[in-house]
Amino acid sequence: MANGLLELGRHGVSFVRTIGGIFILLGRLIASLKELHRSLGLFVEQLYVLGVRSLPLIVIISIFVGAVSAWQAAYQFKFIGAPLRFLGQAVGKAVVIELAPVLSAIVFAGRVGAGITAEMGTMKVTEQIDALESMGISPVRYLVLPRVLACLFMVPFLVIFANFVAIVGALVVSIIGVQISSETFLYGFRDSFQLSDFVNGLIKAAVFGFIIGLVGCYQGFNTYGGAQGVGRATTASVVISTVLILIFNFVFAVILFRI
Amino acid sequence: MDTPLIQIENLCKSFDGHEVLSGVSIDIPRGDSIVVIGQSGCGKSVLIKHLIRLLEPDSGRVLFDGEDISRLKTGELTRLRQRFGMLFQSAALFDSLTVAENVGLGLKESRRHSAAEVEDIVSEKLDLVGLSDAADKSPAELSGGMRKRAGLARAIAASPDVLLYDEPTTGLDPVTGDMINQLIVDLREKLSVTSVAVTHDLTSAYRIADRIVMLYNGRVQFAGTPDEIKSSTDPVVKQFISGSATGPIQV
Numbered sequence: 001m002a003n004g005l006l007e008l009g010r011h012g013v014s015f016v017r018t019i020g021g022i023f024i025l026l027g028r029l030i031a032s033l034k035e036l037h038r039s040l041g042l043f044v045e046q047l048y049v050l051g052v053r054s055l056p057l058i059v060i061i062s063i064f065v066g067a068v069s070a071w072q073a074a075y076q077f078k079f080i081g082a083p084l085r086f087l088g089q090a091v092g093k094a095v096v097i098e099l100a101p102v103l104s105a106i107v108f109a110g111r112v113g114a115g116i117t118a119e120m121g122t123m124k125v126t127e128q129i130d131a132l133e134s135m136g137i138s139p140v141r142y143l144v145l146p147r148v149l150a151c152l153f154m155v156p157f158l159v160i161f162a163n164f165v166a167i168v169g170a171l172v173v174s175i176i177g178v179q180i181s182s183e184t185f186l187y188g189f190r191d192s193f194q195l196s197d198f199v200n201g202l203i204k205a206a207v208f209g210f211i212i213g214l215v216g217c218y219q220g221f222n223t224y225g226g227a228q229g230v231g232r233a234t235t236a237s238v239v240i241s242t243v244l245i246l247i248f249n250f251v252f253a254v255i256l257f258r259i
Numbered sequence: 260m261d262t263p264l265i266q267i268e269n270l271c272k273s274f275d276g277h278e279v280l281s282g283v284s285i286d287i288p289r290g291d292s293i294v295v296i297g298q299s300g301c302g303k304s305v306l307i308k309h310l311i312r313l314l315e316p317d318s319g320r321v322l323f324d325g326e327d328i329s330r331l332k333t334g335e336l337t338r339l340r341q342r343f344g345m346l347f348q349s350a351a352l353f354d355s356l357t358v359a360e361n362v363g364l365g366l367k368e369s370r371r372h373s374a375a376e377v378e379d380i381v382s383e384k385l386d387l388v389g390l391s392d393a394a395d396k397s398p399a400e401l402s403g404g405m406r407k408r409a410g411l412a413r414a415i416a417a418s419p420d421v422l423l424y425d426e427p428t429t430g431l432d433p434v435t436g437d438m439i440n441q442l443i444v445d446l447r448e449k450l451s452v453t454s455v456a457v458t459h460d461l462t463s464a465y466r467i468a469d470r471i472v473m474l475y476n477g478r479v480q481f482a483g484t485p486d487e488i489k490s491s492t493d494p495v496v497k498q499f500i501s502g503s504a505t506g507p508i509q510v
């Protein structure tokens with residue numbers, strides 16, 4: 001019992017320390033914004049490396065996210081006896097508000113957040129970050145700023161694709177599996193579509209991207225202990241980003257989507 | 260006599276309760292070449308990293324030109340670091356860049372040279388370390404000794420006032436090692452740079468040092484010229500330079 005509490009306390013302390021460290025990095029990141037113009041080239045490079053290359057994966061998961069949401073919605077409609085012609089409304093809202101932003105962000109955290117931490121963690125344990133500092137180059141400006149900004153822009157960009165592809169996936173399932181016409185589905189989708197939902201989804205996505213980039217860099221910077229340490233930091237990066245994404249998502253739900 | 264360029268005063272540093280440096284004081288006069296020797300794990304790399312504040316001391320100070328470097332603000336620290344060149348023990352090349360880009364990065368980022376000038380300086384420095392052919396290779400394609408030399412080219416690229424070498428000749432064959440020693444001697448004689456080198460290689464130490472400092476148990480055990488160290492009667496020093504397994508030093 002006492003041991004369990006002690007363990008819990010230790011986790012609590014390390015969690016608070018991590019959050020504190022992330023805020024300190026955030027402060028340094030904001031300070032480095034005045035040298036943004038010097039990092040633009042690196043930023044564009046990161047947009048490509050982190051974002052464009054994630055597109056195929058986002059497309060594949062989005063097809064199936066759309067497909068399963070249409071299927072499950074139809075299943076529940078049947079259960080409560082709701083008319084299937086409202087499928088487009090229900091699926092459209094769910095995809096645009098929640099599924100595309102949250103699932104894209106989580107996939108992005110697994111692919112890109114982990115990649116950022118592994119790269120920066122390796123640079124840390126092989127003294128490359130020390131080497132940058134020894135040359136008077138700020139690692140925050142040179143490494144963190146381009147990556148965090150690239151994530152901030154890329155997640156919303158990917159979510160636009162995810163929305164589109166997921167709706168197509170849902171449409172296909174509706175036609176083939178549920179047997180409603182494409183007109184009925186698309187009419188429902190258009191009927192319930194609100195630009196504000198779409199924009200709010202993208203705002204969430206931008207915040208999620210920012211979290212992924214910042215947590216990824218923080219974990220990379222604080223890596224120690226060789227290859228094993230890099231593995232540990234990478235796992236922690238994905239876990240922390242995912243938890244923060246889901247917490248922030250709930251906060252957004254309460255603030256942006258009033259019941 | 261004017262104040263030494265770098266003064267290390269009573270430096271103490273521990274990691275997780277394990278004390279590595281327990282009060283090290285060394286004065287490094289302008290234009291001098293200091294070599295730090297000592298057993299593996301005695302804190303030589305830790306010491307050298309304190310000189311450009313890659314590590315912060317637990318107590319004690321490092322003064323550069325009489326100024327405590329722990330007081331420097333971000334911009335001042337950047338300018339201080341730009342006056343140094345450092346060769347890391349592991350070379351620490353940026354593995355996302357080619358060898359030439361590694362050597363040119365500091366020059367490019369300091370924005371004091373045009374792209375063409377950077378290119379010229381890079382090929383000149385690569386030539387000096389005998390790596391002209393490897394300019395476009397990635398660090399992963401280099402041998403250990405080639406990486407060391409690339410790291411050296413990067414350290415000297417911006418013509419720094421002070422050079423820090425962490426084991427410049429370890430892992431090199433004797434001929435290449437001697438070429439590097441000669442390069443270090445030339446840099447001091449022709450450009451009068453101040454240098455601090457860490458090494459196990461005593462041949463190299465005798466060759467490049469004005470003064471040798473030996474660390475032992477977290478303190479300075481000996482400081483003197485190469486001739487003085489060779490004639491030292493201190494049993495610890497004698498054991499170390501004769502490379503004998505028996506004596507006061509326990510491994």
Ligand SMILES: Nc1ncnc2c1ncn2[C@@H]1O[C@H](COP(=O)(O)OP(=O)(O)OP(=O)(O)O)[C@@H](O)[C@H]1O
Pocket residue numbers: 274279297298299300301302303304305306348
């Ligand atoms: N970042 C660090 N965190 C924890 N311990 C460290 C760190 N850096 C160095 N140490 C410890 O400090 C001690 C001295 O390390 P250092 O690298 O300075 O040795 P060294 O004299 O350079 O040895 P070598 O000749 O083998 O390179 C070692 O016991 C090492 O474990």
Ligand SMILES: [Mg+2]
Pocket residue numbers: 303304305348425
């Ligand atoms: Mg060392």
